[in-house]
Amino acid sequence: MEGEINNLVMVWMTVVASLCYCQTIGKIITHGTTRLLAILPVILLFLVLPLNLRTIFLGGPISFFVAWLATFKLLLFAYGKGPLSSNPPLPLPRFIPLACFPIKIQNEPSPNTAKQGQKSLTNYAIKALVFATIIPVYQNKSSIHPKVFLFFYCIYVYTGLEIILAMAAASVRAALGVELEPQFEEPYLSTSLQDFWGRRWNLMASAILRPTVYTPVRTITSRWIGRKWAPVPAVIAAFLVSGIMHELIFYNIGRSKPTWEVSWFFLLHGICLAIEVSIKKAVNEKWRLPPVVSGLMAVAFVMATGLGLFLPALMRLEADVMAHREIVAFIEFVKSVSIQLRMDKVIVFSAFGSS
Template sequence: MEEDEGKKFIKAWIIILASLCYSYFITSKIPKGILRFISLLPIFSLFTLLPLSLSRPLTNILFGGFIVWLANFKLLLYAFNLGPLSYDDNDDQPSLLRFIFLAAFPIKIKKVNPSTKSQEGNLVISPNKKEVVLPLNFWSKVVIFVILEVVYSYNKNMVAFCGLMYLAIDIAFGVCDFLVGSTLGIELEPPSDEPYLSTSLQDFWGRRWNLRVTDILRHTVYKPVRSTVVKFAGQKWAQVAGVMASFVVSGLMHELVYYYATRVTPTWEVTWFFVLHGVCVVLEMGVKRGLGRKWKLHWAVPGPLTVGFVMITGFWLFFPQLMRNEVDVKATQDIIDFGKYLKELVIRG
């Protein structure tokens, strides 16, 4: 990592910490609703502009996803005393450290469930599941990531790239989980739930892939849109409107993160990727509703079709902007440079 970029990175985090301290000490004293929302507008603007001060794709992607998207959306919920940053009037205000971690990192505190079984392979088994098919822990994912990175450097194939994307996000979220969980002494929800075992697009997007983003979209987009539309269009169309709005917002936020990483004019391919998947999810919901719950195919049929559809449409619409601008190559170099930087620190120490 370049020295200048390292200094910019530190300055950016200082700005983030100062902004979250303002939100904690000042904004919390303002009544929830429009007034609190207005008080947070400078923070929304500051966070949105922050990645423009950085120059490397990897740091821009991390800040774009963690701060511009997730932190801003959490603060939006906080303006109305909703979401992970809020607290009841009868409860004490959470500590500043807890507030900062919950706002700045893509984490979710695991709810205590007496029927939940113990951990296996660092992945919590859901009480609704009998077993975890592929219980990969953090270090096994790192090893597989390195292997796939070597494979991809020699043969840029679709399967390796999709695996790298999945593992990169899971590893980044896993590092955040470790830092926050060990510091606060709390148990956190896993960032994903074996997305390669998805049996439908609804299962992939709603219950398995990138659950932190899914959760924040559910509370900031899906529920408000559905509750608004249901008043004049009924439950069925309200659900459709909520799903489509969530996918459109996801597409636009991905487009913004892509812009931070590439600094080129958006082509809107990634937005259309999410619009396409939103339409397909809505159609899938309609087919399931028409056929009934009793009619169900074996996983061997819908599973590969679902994963295959995500991969094919991904290489059609989701990945081209990254590859055209060599974000994959530059991000890999960023990781290598960061590793060298850490090695030098260890040697000096």
């Protein structure tokens, strides 16, 4: 654990130094191909930097933050677009967290949107308690049916992701003093696949895929198939890129050759979402399914395909074994640090007492 923390410090120092360079480049080179060439070494570095971490709880989030989000934001920044581009240029204390954390600042937050962005502590406490059951469930894995265990792990993936992203957002909120948009909006309440992926699940990923993949593909294909149907290939392209980036994250975690099941999972959802969008365009609104029915179908489809494609790929990396081992190691590390602090306190008091 201590060695991994040292590696984490090294990774973040490299990220901060690289982003300082990119922010400086943004001031002296106008947006375009020249700026892209200037920051391209940083983009390539960010793609491999998470390989310095071996744990799922550190390597996984850093892969998402740095290898995916930061690289895509820098690609937009190279052409004067995205959250890192503004006039006047963003100050460094804001440029860095916006680049490497999954956050989106609310421009003019109203009281209602502020409440929406900040869920109650009870909400997070319940999800933390649910996630904490991973230890007893893992310890009794042999007595649990494999499909039931995968179902539990599906819940752990969601609760773990939301807690990690909420902690990152809370840290940035406290540092910058700004209101942030939420990352998850209770995805189990979705009314359709479009609602699930576009408005409820990992919204930062959707927000970064939209300008980098969806919009360019829609613009290009609209010349060939018209503006009405151009969103169909654009949606599929965005999901395909999402699948590839998830394959990169999985590789960084497990160092195993991709089986491409994760890519098939996202491609399948992209195709199904494109079909759903097409049906909505073609069918009168009064003929659509009630939200309760379509929502249950959408959530069931996500769960079924997740259990069949997404989670098996994750379990082949022994993610459950890694997670259990890291939780236990972290608990032992905290215990050792607290014992050392108590011993240091006793030594200090003894020294003062003897003097």
